[in-house]
Amino acid sequence: MNNQEQNFSDEFLNAFVDDQLTPEEKAQVYARLSGDETLSRQICELRKTRDLVQLAYKQPPMPARGLATLSAGRKIGLGVAAGLMLLVGGITGWFLHQPSANQVISVAQNGPGDDTPAKVLFHVSDGHTEHLKGVLDDVESLMQYYRRSHQTARVEVITNGEGLGLVLAGISPYAERVRQMQKEYHGLTFVACQNTIDRFQEELGITAKLLPGVVVIDSGVAQIMRRQHQGWAYIQG
Amino acid sequence: MKKLIALSVMALLSLGLGTSAAYADDHAKQKVVYHINSDDEKLLKAALGNIQNHINAVGKDNLDLRVVMHGPGVDLLKLANKNPDFQDKVSNLKRQGVHFNVCNNTLVGRKIDYKNDLYDVSKEDIVPSGVAELAILQSQGFSYVKP
Structure with a gap:
């Protein structure tokens, strides 16, 4: 290729x-x-x-x-x-x-003023527009919370299944908002599941084109397990 | 060889005794947070049922159970204000030691007066950010459940 x-x-x-x-x-x-x-x-x-x-x-x-x-x-x-x-x-x-x-496995203890970054993952598997809006609102309010409390944070929004729609160019209803949030919050990463991308290709004939800055991982579910194993908090968006 | 096996069995047994003794200790309570951000009445009712079942299974004295509500999820306590069935369930759970925590961002954003609009909320029940609370509790060893 x-x-x-x-x-x-x-x-x-x-x-x-x-x-x-x-x-x-x-x-x-x-x-x-x-x-x-x-x-x-x-x-x-x-x-x-x-x-x-x-x-x-x-x-x-x-x-x-x-x-x-x-x-x-x-x-x-x-x-x-x-x-x-x-x-x-x-x-x-x-x-x-x-x-x-x-x-x-123990989750890193962190509080305001602590050097250890807070680590949080959002799992997004529902692709409804209203739902995605709610997730982005939650992510944004979390990022603002950490900013206000002067705490560094790494936050991953992991999309799989229908949730992949959030990060697909030409499909995402919130492409511009995702771009702005990536720019605004340093520790925020949007992640896409390769398995879902493959499935979209096979079943729907859609060649997934991701929004700029979106990171691809092998499997959303595997990534969620890795992150939790590394001490990340899990939030189902 | 026999001696070795006997020793291992004893070691395992004492380990088992140790953990069960620790379990009765206050510090070994099972810690769990329920995440609620939906206003779907059916889901909310089912969630309250899940929590009661959870308490029945583990025992209220072995459990530190928090319910964190934000966004539309705060409607749970709005419903409890009007609907006697919800009110009974919530106050029953509270009597068994369940904490219901409300997100302050939601109160401000949706202009909710917690004293009048929500059922039985006091200042100590309010957390600055519901989502951050979920992360903080998990960092303190709470397990996460989303009904």
């Missing part, structure tokens, strides 16, 4: 997964993602590896914000170095800690 086009290098994709690309570079990847199944799966795999490595920690490290301001060339090098360090650290940490299941 992408033979004519230049393939992204592993370093580039790693930097993408670690959220270390410039908006323009990210846009390139997103533009290709919607039409390129192999690329989606490749990124899914990278994400999975990253998540597994982070799981080895009691408290997963956040991607360093400072990296985003460095030049593109150094950034990729640093991304690789950081990836290696993460891996080494993860393995060492694994042997040092031998964390019990309890420690890994």
Whole structure:
């Protein structure tokens, strides 16, 4: 599918997964993602590896914000170095800690003024316009709550089934609102389920084109389980 | 080998005893939050039924159960203000230790006067943000249930 086009290098994709690309570079990847199944799966795999490595920690490290301001060339090098360090650290940490299941699963305690980001996922599987509006209202009010209480937060809106409609270009009734919220809230990510995308293609003949900035994961349900395992709070939108 | 098996059995037994003893302890209460953001009367009625069944199964003394309402879900307590059946159910649950928490954003946004429009709500029952409360409670070890 992408033979004519230049393939992204592993370093580039790693930097993408670690959220270390410039908006323009990210846009390139997103533009290709919607039409390129192999690329989606490749990124899914990278994400999975990253998540597994982070799981080895009691408290997963956040991607360093400072990296985003460095030049593109150094950034990729640093991304690789950081990836290696993460891996080494993860393995060492694994042997040092031998964390019990309890420690890994326990939800991070956080309150106002705490450095640990609050982590919340919204699960959206209902595609009715009214329902989607309610979800976006809830997400927005949560983001504002964290802003008011000066607390950092990572929030994922995970769409699958009919809920995928929220993030489909040309179909979403709230494309503009999603764009504004992505711009407004740094820690907010909209996520789409690859399984649903495949199903839409097979059953309805719709080739899903995602809104810019939407991240594709292998399976919405698997992602929800991963996140809860990592201590994220779950809210059914 | 026999000795080893006997030892393992003893260890397992004592572990079992330990956990059941801890369960009776106040700190080992089952913690659960019910999320309500729908004004569908059937759903709300079923939710109150779920909660009663939950208490029957676990025992009111072994349970810290919170109901967090926001958006249209606040209608549960509006209904309880007018409908005697709902009112009975809610006050019954309260007598068994269930907390009904209302989202302040919703009260402000929908201009709801909690003293007059809602059934039996006091200041302590109001949380700043219902959605944030769901996240906070989960971070404190509460399980999440959406009826």
